[in-house]
Amino acid sequence: MARTSAPDDPAARSTGRRRSGRPGHDADSVLRVAARVFNERGYDGTSMEDLARALGVTKSAIYHHVSGKTELLRRSLDLAMDALFEVTGEEGATTGRAIDRLEHVMRGSVRVLVEELPHVTLLLRVRGNTDVEKRALERRRRFDHLIADLVREGVVDGDIRSDVDPAVASRLLFGMVNSIVEWYKPDRGLACEEIADALIRIAFEGMRAPKE
DSSP: OOOOOOOOOGGGGOOOOSSOOBTTBOHHHHHHHHHHHHHHHOSTTOOHHHHHHHHTSOHHHHHTTOSSHHHHHHHHHHHHHHHHHHHHTSHHHHSSOHHHHHHHHHHHHHHHHHHTHHHHHHHHHOOSOSHHHHHHHHHHHHHHHHHHHHHHHHHHHTSBOTTSOHHHHHHHHHHHHHTHHHHOOGGGOOOHHHHHHHHHHHHHHHHBOOOO
């Protein structure tokens, strides 16, 4: 039986820092603030002046880290997608029955969303208006296909209902995960494990094949 694993994606290694940061802001904090501002104002509506103001630095200080806002968008989207693909390469996603591997990927995806909330939020809002966004959407489609393949394996194993369409199921599952960005607040004390537990109970009880 085929196992799901992280693809050999050279783009997944494209988020390295250009150079060390100046005092006050390093590359990570610049990227984090940029993602937040992109989410608030929209990528097209954000200027380098807006980013400099949010960071409390000059534009030249930002250019110390990146070539411009396009690179910031690429790094943010890559960070989110790299983290999701890393989940598919973990042991729990590559060994065992398909339905258990699917649950592992779902739980890991919730963890990524909570830990990288600004970057995942930005990923979910891109519409393919630029080459960077089109590339991110293509990576999302590859990830979706991995999930659909796990659902198909689960049907073959007899663990997932045979009347569940794998493509539809994968979209619905990640529709639930992705909706978390609309209401999750890190300061409200709800742990990602609690969110994942609730999601798994709701989604998997409907998908599991009845025991004979």
